[in-house]
Amino acid sequence: MSDTTESGPMLAADGTPLKQSLARALRRQKMRALLLIAPLLIFIVVTFVIPIVSMLFRSVENQIVSHTLPGTVEVLEEWSGTDGDELPPEIVYQNLYIDLFKAAEAKEHTKLGTRLNYEQTGISSLFRTTGRNLDDMGEEWQDPLEDIDEAFEEADFWYSLMSGTGGEELLEERRNQWAALIDEGMAGDIGFTLSGEIAEMLPWTARAYSDFAIYAAIVDEDVVAEEEPWEAVYAALGMDLRSAETLDAIASYSGAGADPLKAAVANIDQLPTITFKEAFADQDEDWLKLENWQAIKVYSPDYTTGYFLNAIDMEKGIEGIQKRPDNQQIYIMLFQRTLIMSLIITFSCILLGYPVAWLLANLPVRSANVLMILVLLPFWTSLLVRTSAWKVLLQQQGVINEILVWLGFVDDANRLILMNNATGTIIAMTHILLPFMILPLYSVMKTIPPSYLRAAKSLGATNWTAFWRVYFPQSVPGIGAGSILVFILAIGYYITPEIVGGTDGVFISNRIAYHISSSLNWGLAAALGTILLAVVLLLYWLYDRIVGIDNVKLGG
């Protein structure tokens, strides 16, 4: 406190400058306030904000492709996919075999199949059926190799061939890929270290064997040295033996397992000559389908705009963004319908709710209470019961039609179609949301002194002028609050449109529900949900700009 001089700042009782002391006191107060609301804040963040954000995040998330097929995705980058109908090169199919074998061992390949099937029909069964036959594909190499030299049957041979030092980097890379694939830290000792020399000489085999070793040791909890490797390792050796460099390297190799390797080279004519592209095509012709490869390539990045594009009736193609075919467009139309119908419902609620609220506010207390109960009674009834009751009323053989036919207003043969269409949704939802309009209106009207109206009239206003110029402007905040409540509730409504909406009375939320619970396309559901949320926020902002949120009152 060196600056505490006569002319210096004012001092508090304890000698600190007043400014500082005040700031400290205020800070303490703020902290206390923060602490008081902390439980609520934490509760909201943990149970509301985090789940919603993480759900919405799914709308861009797409790591599943690169996690399941890491090698394939990497080499697929070289392939443009737009050069006429040229299929990816052999190296892509080789990588695919290694990746897919691994994924099938961990039963992850069908998940990717489901994911890609959203974009390209048929991939789901392509992955499923191929996944079942990867063993057989590998045996094409395994059997002749074992015929050439029995050592290939032995776990021991493989272990001593692959073991050594210098291959740590590759092993670590494969470990990370496993961890990404099965969402799990794959840390731990696997009792195997890869030889750098082998990794250089037999690159495919080294990768396949590392994959096998990591999985065997950590997931299966086996001893790597005692396990016969996967069929994929034999197929990988087959890949290596096709490279001239590898053949040269084997000729001058003298380490562990050199003899069987040399025997394999000597009898190379006994190994299958089929390419992996052909081998995959033998399993399923669809592996030669350009569209499938384009879909894999387009959806290989970790994050994608694909779901959002789908949500606005567009799609991501190999040549960029394009419109979906006309016969698959639906979401824009549903968004529009949801907005328009929510507006109609809001206006119907204002029209019906305003007089009721006025009565509530102006009747003598006794009768107002009875009316209030009548308003609240349906509010307390289960939503499903109310919707089902509307079903009974509105259907063609229902109460309303029966009465109209009985009264002779409607011909028996041409009964009104009041539900399973937009009319049904509007009628039922207006009724269900009416209390949300009436209650804010009532609480605002309650505060408007009746003397204002009397004063206006005594000054010569007609009934209408008195209402329109004096009463109505004062009730606008109630309309604003009621409208926001009703509109925002309506826009996300799901169960009532589902039951009485038929086909042209359903909302976007019904499609969101379908994608969440039926098609399991959570990414698309999240994208639709995010757009819906953005639209609501935008409208709220517009409302604030035009009407002003200060003009909204929920109570006196």
Place this chain on the structure above:
Amino acid sequence: MKLTKTLLASTALTVAAGAVAADGHMANDMTLVSWGGAYQQSQINAYTDPYTEMNPGVTVTWDESSAEAVAKLRAMNEAGNITWDVVDVVAADALRLCDEGLAMEIDPDEHLAPAPDGTSAEDDFGDLLVGDCFIPQIVYSTTFGYRTDMVPEGVEAPNDICDVFDLETYPGMRSLEKRPINNVEWALLCDGVAKEDVYDVLSTEEGQEQALAKLDTIKDSVIWWSAGADTPQLLADGEVFIGSTYNGRLFSAIEEQGQPIGMMWDAQVFDLDGWIIPEGLSDERLARAMDFIYFATDTQRLADQAKWISYGPARASSAPLVGDHADLGIAMAPHMPTDPNNSKNTFLYNYEFWADYRDDIDAKFQSWLAQ
């Protein structure tokens, strides 16, 4: 987390095989998931009541969530907290749960009881073992019911699937399910496509358009349902003349409620319903689930279920044991979708096809519906 789950499951599998006989460390609480209503009641009567009688310490809790089972299991799996032990789902859902790694693989011969004559479980269930995780329980069918009192005079009651598309002979509303599955097959069948070619045609763009064009001819006369109870209700109210739904629902409307409804079995589509066991149960719970499954899917138990509901047992060896309805006393065999009189012309739900084409055709179907 997933790793530990896989580990648990694989070790638990070995434990379970022994535990079935040993009755060692089995959990005493079990949560079963089913569809509610008459169907769940038939399961309570045929499976869980006798099971809890045999194992007095066991409490069974039911959750009526089968309709959302796939989504809920996925959510549970992501949260790492599986609260269900045995889940009743349709075969298509079982296939998807299996694909997603959410259901456990089952080896029928190892985990399920052989038939009384010694036939292995695998042979006894035969073709009905769809996918690697599914334990079939019943065969049900999606078929049509019509109002007998609304058949126009002088016309035969509908007995051909194409009568559904014939608005001239059979005027009135129809109710169809609000999804493409079954509807597009029926449409093609009535548009001159041979039964064996239906899926080949449907896998082409033109074929899908052809099916929707055929459905377009009756679109204005269709009420689209999404819950199995809708069609029986619509029929009972006289809202529709003919409508598709599950055969068991029609059975109860006709036989139990005495509604003037007739069955039209032509081109009924067989589908399967059965159990799956979620991936990731603890050893004890898994042992209990396995024990229950072994009991509840044996020949006698499956035949017993048919006393309360008109769905065909999934085991070949159960069929001869199907008796009379427990309350009504009528013979159940003629009401089974698998009865020779009813199954002259049938379809079997094509799981592989729909697993691939579901998203694609559904998008087109929904867009067509909205037009």
